[in-house]
Amino acid sequence: MKVWIDLDNSPHVLFFAPIIRALERDGMEILITARAFSQTQELATAHGLNFETIGEHRTHHHFATRVVGTVRRAGQLAKYVRKKRPAVAISHGSRGLVLAAWMLGIPSMTLYDYEFISSRVFNQLSSRILAPSVVDPETLRQRGLDLHKFTPYPGLKEEVYVYDFQPERSVLTQLNLDPQRVIITIRPPAEWAHYHDAKSGLLFRALVERLRLEKQAQIVVLPRTQEQKRNLVVEYGMGSKPFQIAEHAVDGLSLIWHSDAVFSGGGTMVREAALLGAEVYSIFAGKLGGADQALASSGRLKLISEVSEIRQLSFHKTTRLRPVMNGKRETRDFVYRQIFDFAQASSLARSRVKTGTAKWPTQ
Numbered sequence: 001m002k003v004w005i006d007l008d009n010s011p012h013v014l015f016f017a018p019i020i021r022a023l024e025r026d027g028m029e030i031l032i033t034a035r036a037f038s039q040t041q042e043l044a045t046a047h048g049l050n051f052e053t054i055g056e057h058r059t060h061h062h063f064a065t066r067v068v069g070t071v072r073r074a075g076q077l078a079k080y081v082r083k084k085r086p087a088v089a090i091s092h093g094s095r096g097l098v099l100a101a102w103m104l105g106i107p108s109m110t111l112y113d114y115e116f117i118s119s120r121v122f123n124q125l126s127s128r129i130l131a132p133s134v135v136d137p138e139t140l141r142q143r144g145l146d147l148h149k150f151t152p153y154p155g156l157k158e159e160v161y162v163y164d165f166q167p168e169r170s171v172l173t174q175l176n177l178d179p180q181r182v183i184i185t186i187r188p189p190a191e192w193a194h195y196h197d198a199k200s201g202l203l204f205r206a207l208v209e210r211l212r213l214e215k216q217a218q219i220v221v222l223p224r225t226q227e228q229k230r231n232l233v234v235e236y237g238m239g240s241k242p243f244q245i246a247e248h249a250v251d252g253l254s255l256i257w258h259s260d261a262v263f264s265g266g267g268t269m270v271r272e273a274a275l276l277g278a279e280v281y282s283i284f285a286g287k288l289g290g291a292d293q294a295l296a297s298s299g300r301l302k303l304i305s306e307v308s309e310i311r312q313l314s315f316h317k318t319t320r321l322r323p324v325m326n327g328k329r330e331t332r333d334f335v336y337r338q339i340f341d342f343a344q345a346s347s348l349a350r351s352r353v354k355t356g357t358a359k360w361p362t363q
Contacts, residue, residue, distance in 0.1 A: 001027070001348045004086035004106070006077070007034040007051065008094035010224075010249070011268040013043040014161045015092055020049065022336050028343065030290055031166070033077060035096070038224050039249035054080055055096060070121075075100035081106075087347040090339055092157070097119050107346040109250050109339065113157045114267075115139045116291040123149075128342060132156050136292040151338060155331030156291050158271045161327055165276070167257035171250055175220060182217040182260050183313050188232065189265025192207065193271065199285035200265050206307040207263060207283060211243075214315060220255060221245045222269075241322065251281050260318045266292065274300040277320055 003023060020030050032049055034040050036056035044051050055073035077100035081089075089101035089108040101108040102125040110126040112119065115135045122129060123145040131140065133152035141147055177183055177351055186207070189200040211219055214222075219242045223229035233239035251274060256262055266284025273280035274295045281302045282292060288303070295301035304310060308330040 001343060002029045002031055002084065002086040003343050004031040004033070004057075004081060004084070004089045004097070004101075005024075006089070006091045006094040006097035007032065007040050007044055008037070008091060008096065009035070010038040010040050010043055010093075011157075012092045013040060013047055013049070014253075015157060017047045017049065018161055018332060019336055019339060023343075026340065028340075028357040031081070031086050033080065033097075033254065035073065035094075046273070052080065059119050070095045071099065074087055074103065078103050086173075088343045089348055093117065093122070098122055098125050101125075107342070107349075110235065111157070112114050113291050115143065116287045119143055119145070120255060127346075128338075130338060134294040136290055139290075153331060153334050153338070156271055156294075158275055159331035160269060160335055161332075162275045163332065165253050165257075168251055169258075171254040172258060174250060175244065175255070177218050177220070177258070179258060180212070180293060180317070180363065182317055183258055183265070184211065184214070184217055184219045184261045184315065185222065185255055185259040186211075186219065186262075186266035187222045187267075187269045188224065188265070189266070191228075194337060197285040200283055203283040203304060203307065203310065204265065205236065206310045207304075208238060210310050210313060214242055217242050217315060219243045220259075222250070222252065222255075257320070261313075261315055264359045270301055271295060279318065 004019065007016065023030055032046055032051035033054045034051045036053050043051060054076050055344035076098050081100060082104060086106060089097050089106045091097040091110060093110065093112045096112060098108055098121050099303055107127040108125070109128040109130065110122045111130040112122060113132050113135070115131070116257060123143065126149065129145060129150050130153055131150070133154055135152070137147055137150060137152070139152060172179055189204055191201060211217070221232060221238055221243055223245060229245055230358045232245060237338065238245060253276065256276055256278050259278060262269065262278050262280040264270045266282050270280050271283045271291060275334055281304050283304050285305065292301060296303050
């Protein structure tokens with residue numbers, strides 16, 4: 001039985017790596033495609049995944065050009081996958097995969113964890129949708145999802161791979177960081193994303209100027225793309241101390257663990273940091289999703305909404321015990337079982353199509 005998984009963005013590598021290993025252990029053949037975007041390929045290689053690069057990221061600021069780019073990659077994926085004949089297609093928010101699977105008549109499962117993304121393609125063309133249980137189903141319904149397709153899962157996406165994490169010190173050597181001095185990690189906002197809010201940019205610029213005053217701190221910047229990296233140097237003047245822009249993909253979880261403060265424009269990194277017990281701040285100014293709201297309500301994530309809050313920040317060395325467990329094994333087990341059962345059911349339906357006893361479901 002063959003399962004197709006598309007890695008559309010860097011966080012998807014960490015999410016799917018343990019699931020891929022478990023599926024292979026249980027006898028499934030895995031077909032992996034990856035988009036040339038951010039650190040996706042570099043991380044996939046580091047995790048020992050055998051993948052084919054299909055398509056690349058281009059920063060589109062207009063809806064029409066985004067659509068064209070998505071359709072182009074969907075066509076490239078369909079051309080590559082057609083002869084591979086997977087039983088199912090799985091992704092965490094890959095529009096290219098969903099479109100390609102729909103064109104080829106392959107049942108698809110989509111996971112996403114932010115309810116305010118542009119989800120029309122997922123909601124209409126995916127056979128199944130999984131999202132964290134903290135996401136309000138009524139919001140999903142109002143945004144066009146047939147709730148018969150929807151399965152909530154316990155915990156957060158990041159718990160699939162964070163729950164059994166153990167930190168490594170090698171990242172300190174890689175980045176030449178002194179663990180006795182303050183370490184601050186920053187992930188800039190994704191200003192090209194359709195959900196980006198201009199206020200996030202204003203907060204980020206204020207944060208950069210505030211951190212520039214921390215002359216003794218070691219501030220590691222993790223750009224999302226090469227284009228963003230160049231912009232951070234040219235537009236924000238972050239090419240010299242106290243800032244250090246990472247040149248390659250790093251062990252982000254270990255870096256977070258060794259950091260005394262973590263800032264991000266929202267998304268995966270803030271949730272990873274919150275689960276690891278780090279001092280973490282989000283400068284995301286768009287609509288707050290259920291996942292981030294749950295962490296903020298529990299006190300594990302601090303939300304910054306005003307420049308005045310940034311000016312009042314102070315930093316100091318922190319110490320944390322080596323973690324034993326940072327999340328729920330339940331999350332990984334539940335998500336894995338959903339994917340495994342979906343693949344088995346779709347494969348069985350496909351075999352019945354061949355014998356003329358049933359229809360292969362595409363919706």
